[in-house]
Amino acid sequence: MLQELSIQNLALIENLTLNFKNGFSTLTGETGAGKSILLDALGLALGERADSALVRHNTARADVSALFDLEQLPHVQDWLIEQELDDDRQCYLRRTVTSEGRSKAYINGRPIPASQLKSIGNLLIDIHGQHEHQSLLSGHQQLTLLDAYANHPKLLDSSKNYFKHWQGLKHKLDHLLSDQADFHSKLELLQFQHNEFEETAPLPGEFAELSEEQSKLSHASEIKQACQNAYEAIEGERGASDQLNQAIHELESIIDFSPALESSLKQLNSALIEAQEAASEIQSQAESVEIDPLYLQTIDERLTQLFGLAKKYHIDPEELIEKQQQIEQSLQELEASDQSVDELKTEIEQAWSDYQTAAKALSQSRHKAAKKLAKIVTDGMQQLGMPNGQFEVRLDESATASATGLDKVEFRVTANKGQPLQALAKVASGGELSRISLAIQVATAEVASLPTLIFDEVDVGIGGGIAEVVGQKMRQLGQHKQILSITHLAQVASHGHCHLHISKQTEADQTFTHVMELDENGRIEELARMMGGLKITEQTRNHAQEMLKVAQQKTT
Known part of the structure; x- marks a missing residue:
């Protein structure tokens, strides 16, 4: 779980320390206040590419650190022990970037390559971006999501290893046959x-x-x-x-x-x-x-x-x-090469048989998961304003073998009654695609092994009662995971167990980003701002108060 994020001299942030809690936390603020900067900072701590443009103007270096509690993450503790970076069930990630673009990375105070930050980051946090629905149109991404939902890493590894062995033998045979050309x-x-x-x-x-x-x-x-x-x-x-x-x-x-x-x-x-x-x-x-x-x-x-x-x-x-x-x-x-060719051909046949067995087991697991995922996403679509929506995960045999098996996947949907299921890219409008993406992300998040999930404005293009459902689903996920959601929707923000407000202020010709946790009155005022226009009326505040009260009483 992410416990603390500390930022110094990054973009508009001079000095900021954020403490995070369990459950569902929302982050809101005016456009341009710096919400994306928080994600940039976290990305740096997790090993993303360092950019000197992020260093605050007239400062020499940006410094970002993130503290994680590993009490419920024994596999991460094992990874740290294996890398000789363990430190009593905690993980302290740090990244510095100079104005010249030089970067340094640390885990628990020990200098390491940034690639190791990336490796451990993949075990700690999953970030769902607001434009992620575009990647859903890719068959590769659809297969990746299905495998994440199926949660069968051993079957994936087995398929990959057998494929590499078979491919290596084939290359060896090709080389040998080439030598035998004359x-x-x-x-x-x-x-x-x-x-x-x-x-x-x-x-x-x-x-x-x-x-x-x-x-x-x-x-x-x-x-x-x-x-x-x-x-x-x-x-x-x-x-x-x-x-x-x-x-x-x-x-x-x-x-x-x-x-x-x-x-x-x-x-x-x-x-x-x-x-x-x-x-x-x-x-x-x-x-x-x-x-x-x-x-x-x-x-x-x-x-x-x-x-x-x-x-x-x-x-x-x-x-x-x-x-x-x-x-x-x-x-x-x-x-002896003639004999070697015959022996290699025999080995290749066996390697292909082993790969097919592994790929078949992987495919069976995918088919089983596909049925479950289709039902959950269908339910999610219907809850998100598509009462006649249907979702299907179609699996066919691929024409070519690969490390990920012999399957090709296609997400198929229909939003209207009586309409046949078609490929996701052909039938979904922008708004529908956004809601389908959210339904898929929520479905896969429920089975994800990662303890912390971040949703970056995935609710763009959604409003009204649908936004209310989104907020309920986020809160539901927060019952057993740490959920952080950057949102512009009051209906979503009202369901947070915790509400962080991001603001931008100008002092002495300098611009600063500030973040503070809102109390109940502060939440009401922020929700009113999110719902109202230029002027916040008492009626808007009363509406915001009622919205917060109802959302916080939800037990789902």
Whole structure:
């Protein structure tokens, strides 16, 4: 329930705090006094688009906040807990808008995106606008209203989810079939490439090993000769070994006289051992090198084969193994695609069957609700001055599937006895359409889960005894919901449990909007103003007093 609305620097409102009560509250005032501003303010708090034009002239920022009691709204409390925005069964929404158009939003003091205000606002308040009857001509809106009346969100969700699953599988199949458009040419190319790699049969690390072997065989003579020369330089006559031995002999002969040379002697002995080991390795390497022109030719041919395949695919020879794996994987996927198509078609058939089952259950619920809604709206039309009015909700199977099922809906009416039911847009005059819209809104409001309903001048074009009935219906709704109605009709305003008056005043070249709750005398005066002309007579006041007395005695 909406408990409080606070507004600062919004349009004509400088600083205003409104406290709202349970039941049916009416808001009245002269045209242009600022009634629409209150709805604009509430819309901001509920996440509607922010407009810098709403910021009061010569102020930097507008600030709007709304306080809601969630005692009877456990699902809203659950939403806040899920979003980590809960605050002890209360919900405090706040929105600021700067004169430059920047906007900030808060829930229970925590900054959040404006979209979250919109989400929670949809759980708190339903606003029925004065031009809403125009949208009733839309089949989509008619279906939406019927679903709201049927109150079957789980069936709607089920239909939506199955439809999305079926549609997703269809898109996947379309993509797969598109890829298969040149299936045979792709398959032929991949098979050729696969065979080409199979014939060449590159091995991991093969290219590097063969390149090293080729280099070795190509320079076998040079390697042998260099190794022999190196060996002779170490072990040959007057080679490095002989020179080191002589140096060692010379130092050993004087070591007793010069102990400081002990370290140098050890180094020379180590050098001799390392030189001899190196010479042995060099000799072994020289003996292992073979001069084999036939083997070299074989290696050259294999490297040429690997180079040729790599060049054809614009890759380095070292990447041949990776390329071969890619070709094999693509070939496997393409060969398996035929099987994937068959499997997808089976899945699509099952998904369509599941969707049809969900859509059928949804349709059955709609047909059941349609009968009830037709009776209630028919009764409402007759109470609103169309004694021969009849209302019907016609459901037919749609030519195309959608997330909302397989139904298309058409509201059909007749206002005159003996006239056949026809589409709402064809038979209703402006005044009739307004009354039919009100009957539908009242009917759907009775089953709405939202605790607060706002009617914004939905009684335009209605007067006399019909307006009296409208007031009674609003009061009746107020027995179990919080109802706020902006109205120009005294007959409606007199039925309110509470009456708020909106006025516009000019002070020091500034214009301000004020709102105050009227006491009994104030209500009589306001009702008299709404009924009278330029001058309010005592007779008009007496009429207003009697109207208020009778309306407040109503128990419906």
